[in-house]
Amino acid sequence: xxxxxxxxxxxxxxxxxxxxxxxxxxxxxxxxxxxxxxxxxxxxxxxxxxxxxxxxxxxxxxxxxxxxxxxxxxxxxxxxxxxxxxxxxxxxxxxxxxxxxxxxxxxxxxxxxxxxxxxxxxxxxxxxxxxxxxxxxxxxxxxxxxxxxxxxxxxxxxxxxxxxxxxxxxxxxxxxxxxxxxxxxxxxxxxxxxxxxxxxxxxxxxxxxxxxxxxxxxxxxxxxx
Amino acid sequence: xxxxxxxxxxxxxxxxxxxxxxxxxxxxxxxxxxxxxxxxxxxxxxxxxxxxxxxxxxxxxxxxxxxxxxxxxxxxxxxxxxxxxxxxxxxxxxxxxxxxxxxxxxxxxxxxxxxxxxxxxxxxxxxxxxxxxxxxxxxxxxxxxxxxxxxxxxxxxxxxxxxxxxxxxxxxxxxxxxxxxxxxxxxxxxxxxxxxxxxxxxxxxxxxxxxxxxxxxxxxxxxxxxxxxxxxxxxxxxxxxxxxxxxxxxxxx
Numbered sequence: 315x316x317x318x319x320x321x322x323x324x325x326x327x328x329x330x331x332x333x334x335x336x337x338x339x340x341x342x343x344x345x346x347x348x349x350x351x352x353x354x355x356x357x358x359x360x361x362x363x364x365x366x367x368x369x370x371x372x373x374x375x376x377x378x379x380x381x382x383x384x385x386x387x388x389x390x391x392x393x394x395x396x397x398x399x400x401x402x403x404x405x406x407x408x409x410x411x412x413x414x415x416x417x418x419x420x421x422x423x424x425x426x427x428x429x430x431x432x433x434x435x436x437x438x439x440x441x442x443x444x445x446x447x448x449x450x451x452x453x454x455x456x457x458x459x460x461x462x463x464x465x466x467x468x469x470x471x472x473x474x475x476x477x478x479x480x481x482x483x484x485x486x487x488x489x490x491x492x493x494x495x496x497x498x499x500x501x502x503x504x505x506x507x508x509x510x511x512x513x514x515x516x517x518x519x520x521x522x523x524x525x526x527x528x529x530x531x532x533x534x535x536x537x538x539x
Numbered sequence: 540x541x542x543x544x545x546x547x548x549x550x551x552x553x554x555x556x557x558x559x560x561x562x563x564x565x566x567x568x569x570x571x572x573x574x575x576x577x578x579x580x581x582x583x584x585x586x587x588x589x590x591x592x593x594x595x596x597x598x599x600x601x602x603x604x605x606x607x608x609x610x611x612x613x614x615x616x617x618x619x620x621x622x623x624x625x626x627x628x629x630x631x632x633x634x635x636x637x638x639x640x641x642x643x644x645x646x647x648x649x650x651x652x653x654x655x656x657x658x659x660x661x662x663x664x665x666x667x668x669x670x671x672x673x674x675x676x677x678x679x680x681x682x683x684x685x686x687x688x689x690x691x692x693x694x695x696x697x698x699x700x701x702x703x704x705x706x707x708x709x710x711x712x713x714x715x716x717x718x719x720x721x722x723x724x725x726x727x728x729x730x731x732x733x734x735x736x737x738x739x740x741x742x743x744x745x746x747x748x749x750x751x752x753x754x755x756x757x758x759x760x761x762x763x764x765x766x767x768x769x770x771x772x773x774x775x776x777x778x779x780x781x782x783x784x785x786x787x788x789x790x791x792x
């Protein structure tokens with residue numbers, strides 16, 4: 315019943331956005347740290363993938379938790395955006411903005427682009443239904459070599475471009491989202507806000523650089539089989 | 540100086556409305572923006588045309604009645620100023636000025652530049668009462684309040700309820716307004732017993748009245764004629780978190 319009252323308050327609704335966003339951002343950081351094992355070579359990333367698989371049920375707890383956070387974040391994001399648009403049915407003939415950013419104004423678009431990218435990314439590397447034929451990087455027993463899979467995929471420029479696009483959406487989304495989370499959770503004041511806005515931007519840039527390094531360094535031959 | 544005005548004219552709530560062009564001639568830089576409009580209206584009346592209808596009252600920046608979006612900015616280009624305190628020296632000869640009413644679903648246009656802002660009154664009403672002791676006049680400073688807390692409460696209490704935050708917000712949210720009204724009591728011992736009920740009721744009523752949700756654009760702070768900081772929105776969010784254990788699932792916490 316308490317949950318119902320959370321839905322009714324504007325602050326309550328935003329708490330769902332902030333908490334689910336925080337979980338997803340946490341995953342984005344962890345996922346990058348895991349992925350950097352690629353640079354340690356074939357044995358390292360395959361061992362990392364094997365360790366993850368060995369987690370078994372624990373891995374599924376994490377996956378379902380993330381899926382839940384994603385569902386909440388997407389559902390509330392769309393719902394709140396529709397409400398906000400309805401609350402402002404007419405704009406100004408002469409528009410002047412003072413402190414908002416492109417990232418803040420395009421959260422719904424960067425978010426939807428990111429959702430589409432996540433779906434593709436899962437189909438590509440997790441379910442292996444799109445992109446290269448899995449037989450190219452599997453042994454006779456059907457065991458996938460993660461290192462080969464990534465390196466062969468990012469030898470293809472259309473895939474590199476697609477990932478760069480997805481990561482651009484991630485950067486835009488996080489550059490507003492990170493500092494916004496602190497404000498919504500109340501962990502902010504007039505001294506912290508400018509710092510958090512800058513720190514959020516820097517963190518988003520660092521994540522962009524980290525993730526971009528994987529397809530780019532691979533494509534330009536710095537990571538080879 | 541001579542100016543071209545593009546003013547929103549709307550006969551009533553059901554009229555579609557449109558921008559109309561007017562010339563403001565021989566405007567003195569010492570006039571206030573409202574005095575400039577008064578002059579334009581004088582001329583319109585002499586020509587037998589209907590004057591531009593706009594809200595104003597105190598003309599000294601404290602009543603929050605003058606509600607005009609000037610060139611896309613609530614209360615015009617000067618920071619921390621209401622329209623009545625905006626002077627024509629902020630403009631130059633030949634300028635084109637767009638004058639529009641506050642835009643938000645919760646603020647329906649009554650006529651021309653006047654909007655109905657009673658939705659904000661209903662949010663304040665939802666805030667409810669503050670318990671006080673009755674009886675004889677209490678001694679001054681009987682309740683000790685740290686200076687910093689008293690200052691913060693006064694900063695929030697500067698809100699004049701003009702609605703510029705809503706007009707500036709891309710989401711038509713009244714979050715800064717609600718945060719100022721909650722914030723003026725948040726750090727004081729007075730009103731503590733009702734704190735949880737107040738923050739829930741006010742943030743719920745804000746949505747019931749058709750305002751949007753805050754998505755941290757911070758346009759409100761830039762538009763506020765009293766310079767209310769968005770730190771009060773963070774404070775409002777903290778007040779809500781504090782109230783959560785008391786939520787009962789009914790409208791009243």
